[in-house]
Amino acid sequence: MNDRVRQHQRYKATNDHAWLLEASGDDPLREESRQSRFAISNGFLGVRADRAATNGERANWPSGTLIAGLFDRSFEADAVPRLLSGPNWLQVRLSSRGSLVTRPARAETHQMHLDMKRGLLLVDHDYVDDVCALRVHELRLVSAAQRAIGLQACRIEVLEGNFDFQLEALFGPADVALIMDLEEPGQIVWHTRSGKALMMAAQTCVSIAGAIVPQAASAHLGGSWAGRASEGQVVELERQVAFCRSGLGMEGIPATASADLRAAVAQSSDDVLLDHEAAWAERWLACDIEIEGDPAAQKALRFAAFHLNGAANPDDGRVSIAARALTGLDYAGHVFWDTDIFLLPFYCLTWPKAARALLMYRFHTLDGARAKAARLGWKGALYAWESADTGEDVTPAHSVAPDRRVTDILCGTQEQHISADVAYAVWQYWTVTGNEAFLLNAGAEILLETARFWVSRAVPEGDGQRHIRRVIGPDEYHETIDDNAFTNVMARWNIERGVEVAELLRSHWPDRWASLCEHLSLDDTEIGRWPEAARAIVTGKDAHSGLFEQFEGYFALEPIDLAHYAGRSVPIDVVLGHERTAKSQVIKQADVVALVALLPEAFTAGDDVFNFAFYEPRCSHGSSLSTAMHGLVAARLGQADKALDYFHRTAAIDLCNDKAAIGGGIHIAAQGGLWMMAVLGFAGVSFQPDGISLKPQLPPCWSSMRFALQWHDRSLRIAINAVDRSVSVHLERGEPMAIHIDDVRYWLQPGGTRQITMKATPLNRRFVAGVS
Numbered sequence: 001m002n003d004r005v006r007q008h009q010r011y012k013a014t015n016d017h018a019w020l021l022e023a024s025g026d027d028p029l030r031e032e033s034r035q036s037r038f039a040i041s042n043g044f045l046g047v048r049a050d051r052a053a054t055n056g057e058r059a060n061w062p063s064g065t066l067i068a069g070l071f072d073r074s075f076e077a078d079a080v081p082r083l084l085s086g087p088n089w090l091q092v093r094l095s096s097r098g099s100l101v102t103r104p105a106r107a108e109t110h111q112m113h114l115d116m117k118r119g120l121l122l123v124d125h126d127y128v129d130d131v132c133a134l135r136v137h138e139l140r141l142v143s144a145a146q147r148a149i150g151l152q153a154c155r156i157e158v159l160e161g162n163f164d165f166q167l168e169a170l171f172g173p174a175d176v177a178l179i180m181d182l183e184e185p186g187q188i189v190w191h192t193r194s195g196k197a198l199m200m201a202a203q204t205c206v207s208i209a210g211a212i213v214p215q216a217a218s219a220h221l222g223g224s225w226a227g228r229a230s231e232g233q234v235v236e237l238e239r240q241v242a243f244c245r246s247g248l249g250m251e252g253i254p255a256t257a258s259a260d261l262r263a264a265v266a267q268s269s270d271d272v273l274l275d276h277e278a279a280w281a282e283r284w285l286a287c288d289i290e291i292e293g294d295p296a297a298q299k300a301l302r303f304a305a306f307h308l309n310g311a312a313n314p315d316d317g318r319v320s321i322a323a324r325a326l327t328g329l330d331y332a333g334h335v336f337w338d339t340d341i342f343l344l345p346f347y348c349l350t351w352p353k354a355a356r357a358l359l360m361y362r363f364h365t366l367d368g369a370r371a372k373a374a375r376l377g378w379k380g381a382l383y384a385w386e387s388a389d390t391g392e393d394v395t396p397a398h399s400v401a402p403d404r405r406v407t408d409i410l411c412g413t414q415e416q417h418i419s420a421d422v423a424y425a426v427w428q429y430w431t432v433t434g435n436e437a438f439l440l441n442a443g444a445e446i447l448l449e450t451a452r453f454w455v456s457r458a459v460p461e462g463d464g465q466r467h468i469r470r471v472i473g474p475d476e477y478h479e480t481i482d483d484n485a486f487t488n489v490m491a492r493w494n495i496e497r498g499v500e501v502a503e504l505l506r507s508h509w510p511d512r513w514a515s516l517c518e519h520l521s522l523d524d525t526e527i528g529r530w531p532e533a534a535r536a537i538v539t540g541k542d543a544h545s546g547l548f549e550q551f552e553g554y555f556a557l558e559p560i561d562l563a564h565y566a567g568r569s570v571p572i573d574v575v576l577g578h579e580r581t582a583k584s585q586v587i588k589q590a591d592v593v594a595l596v597a598l599l600p601e602a603f604t605a606g607d608d609v610f611n612f613a614f615y616e617p618r619c620s621h622g623s624s625l626s627t628a629m630h631g632l633v634a635a636r637l638g639q640a641d642k643a644l645d646y647f648h649r650t651a652a653i654d655l656c657n658d659k660a661a662i663g664g665g666i667h668i669a670a671q672g673g674l675w676m677m678a679v680l681g682f683a684g685v686s687f688q689p690d691g692i693s694l695k696p697q698l699p700p701c702w703s704s705m706r707f708a709l710q711w712h713d714r715s716l717r718i719a720i721n722a723v724d725r726s727v728s729v730h731l732e733r734g735e736p737m738a739i740h741i742d743d744v745r746y747w748l749q750p751g752g753t754r755q756i757t758m759k760a761t762p763l764n765r766r767f768v769a770g771v772s
């Protein structure tokens with residue numbers, strides 16, 4: 001393929017629609033949602049799908065480049081630190097004979113393609129002018145291979161007439177909280193109020209028909225170019241940027257950064273593109289899920305994996321993933337339990353290195369968690385409900401409620417299940433990877449310090465039991481409640497894991513155990529009290545019925561039939577008002593149901609079904625985290641139709657234009673939840689001490705499902721076929737291991753495949769293992 005053909009091919013999106021997200025035309029009301037949905041990111045940089053060739057006539061919101069971990073306050077009076085953005089490096093202004101080319105030929109010629117396979121955003125526009133007609137193709141990426149780098153390439157084809165052009169490569173302003181220190185050709189350095197630094201280098205090059213055009217006027221970054229391109233000719237602009245930030249455990253910007261960034265932007269765009277595509281190909285090999293029979297589910301899972309892959313940086317243990325990942329600024333870029341509970345499963349099972357980095361972030365913020373526990377009068381570590389870069393709790397104290405009143409936010413002090421959620425994530429990673437170095441150097445300390453917190457937090461009372469009072473569970477409609485079942489059962493579990501990890505270290509790594517005990521001032525007497533403390537925590541479970549009471553007094557609250565409010569377009573607390581909602585049984589999101597999902601062992605035979613049946617109709621799904629948890633539980637309970645309905649509702653949160661606008665960013669927890677529903681729900685993956693277990697119950701319309709998993713440094717490929725009722729597991733790489741299919745244990749040899757034919761029972765495609 002010659003250079004020109006190859007250059008042209010770059011801008012062509014794959015024609016496999018299962019890998020594409022498409023939008024066309026102008027849709028001003030949905031523009032901001034589109035910017036989130038079509039955003040690209042690489043765990044360090046995030047770029048919303050702002051228009052580049054806007055010709056300056058429109059200042060898009062909020063524009064700019066989100067930079068993972070770059071938190072600060074803009075002004076003294078700012079309540080909490082927020083994620084800052086670097087400049088928008090994608091603005092291009094086109095003029096023809098001195099006038100801006102602003103007239104799109106037809107609205108529908110504006111087309112956006114998110115090519116998820118190659119990790120590219122491709123945008124096409126046609127423009128007309130009195131003397132020429134132009135077609136502009138744009139390609140953008142933030143490199144999955146070299147996370148510092150962004151690349152923009154624009155190809156301007158002259159369809160008719162002569163194009164006497166001026167082309168400007170512009171840079172939008174950086175966040176107001178970034179103060180410029182230095183601007184010199186090709187480079188800018190900023191600092192923040194608290195002394196963090198951001199450096200950016202940029203290089204732009206323009207050519208006509210392959211010949212470089214000299215710059216007409218130079219700016220420190222970007223610049224302008226002028227020339228004439230006649231009909232059939234192509235003007236091409238290539239711009240590369242590279243960013244470096246300091247401030248997270250680093251002493252300023254490294255001395256070599258300037259040279260490194262300049263070298264990065266000087267690379268050939270072909271090399272950058274090829275490396276990026278290769279990195280994406282590797283990710284897809286590890287995490288793609290293929291579904292036959294449900295194209296919408298297929299696309300939703302690709303979209304989920306696309307954003308999950310873009311959200312994490314396996315090389316940086318100082319940052320984590322915000323509630324809107326790097327696609328928007330809702331929640332100020334803060335990190336919630338979303339990451340530990342909804343995202344970790346994807347990373348543990350498909351990208352353990354990224355999972356480890358996310359948990360190292362929790363390790364690096366452990367001091368903040370210890371300080372928070374101490375400030376509130378407890379021992380151990382209470383993680384920040386909303387976390388930024390230091391581990392300090394950055395939950396705002398107030399917000400404006402939907403009724404426009406300023407209300408207090410109590411989550412920062414009361415939503416304490418976060419500590420158990422972090423411990424849960426640590427344990428999950430340990431179970432899935434067996435990474436001893438992580439356990440010894442970071443994981444054990446988190447488990448012990450969070451366990452220690454709960455032991456001090458669950459206070460023994462006159463009834464001989466321990467109570468955890470004045471908390472908020474996942475259901476945030478009920479504040480300052482006592483003995484939230486989710487919090488208490490997770491706390492118990494956390495303490496038990498603390499005891500387990502203590503025993504493990506004591507017996508296998510006594511030296512490390514001794515040094516950790518010294519470091520934490522922990523001794524056998526203190527740990528000796530933990531098992532009893534765990535047992536004494538009230539769970540709210542009725543011994544006869546098996547039903548958990550969501551919190552003390554919940555059953556006495558006003559029951560409200562949510563069916564009467566079906567079709568409402570606003571959250572139920574807006575309809576009922578804050579006070580009535582709080583005095584009712586209406587739940588914001590999965591709470592006891594989340595417990596069924598996370599700790600199924602806390603439910604004995606049939607209790608899970610009963611609890612799900614009781615709580616599901618009481619849930620209003622006022623959080624984007626809710627439907628995924630319900631779908632996961634429904635799938636595991638064999639309620640495949642219901643689970644599929646939850647799956648598609650979860651997918652709609654970010655993909656459906658008729659839902660609430662998502663201008664503030666995509667809901668990354670919902671994306672993680674989709675993956676969980678598919679793999680942990682429909683495929684029925686769970687963990688055994690010696691391997692993985694599968695209990696597939698595919699929805700009726702999914703004729704097959706294929707996916708890959710990582711387990712203890714092994715790679716597995718799994719195929720479930722509902723048509724011939726087969727399940728096959730292939731051990732692609734790694735040592736022999738056990739695999740359990742519907743409770744029957746099989747042994748897998750390296751390179752070997754197990755294919756099992758299942759017998760279908762009449763119920764809901766519930767399979768039973770048959771011939772081996």
Ligand code: IFM
Nearest residue numbers: 323336337338623625669
């Ligand atoms: O973490 C969630 C919380 O559970 C509900 N409100 C939104 C937060 C961020 O997604």
